[in-house]
Amino acid sequence: MKKITEICRLPGENVFRETQVILTGKRQAVIENYKNISAYTGERIELLTVSGRLLICGKKLEIVNYTKLEICIRGRIEGITLEEGRKK
Template identity: 35%
Template sequence: MSVKEQMSEVLNLPKDLTLGAVILTITGKHEAYVENYMSLIEYTENQIRIQTRTCKLEIHGEQLEIVYYTNEEMKITGELLEVKYC
């Protein structure tokens, strides 16, 4: 654990604020919200790759679509089949 992670644990602070950790919220198998991402790496109807501060996030599925995105969050719809942290 890094010093920042230890301090976050000791002080009971949210890791998304202190470490910039990605927040992924999946609703069922057809909707996902991604918060605290840095950039979009790849976007096809079968795969979306996203760069976060701590890792790369891969979402695999069918008929994937980014419904909206801002500098801080995005909404993805389609049939979600697999999520990978690389």
């Protein structure tokens, strides 16, 4: 059985370490490959990622589901910012 990385011709493990944000309009965001939740209010959710901090701002934000690999946020999403961490 071939690995999915071989079938899709992806560059391997590095692809799966990057944080991915999938937006559905302004109402839902699914973030894959985050490290942890560092802050959570109805107006701001802050996630730590391999790349740095991911900030989601809006109104009536709520975390509806999360696992070790992904988190689903719903509400009125008004902005998403990635603040890169220090480069070594």
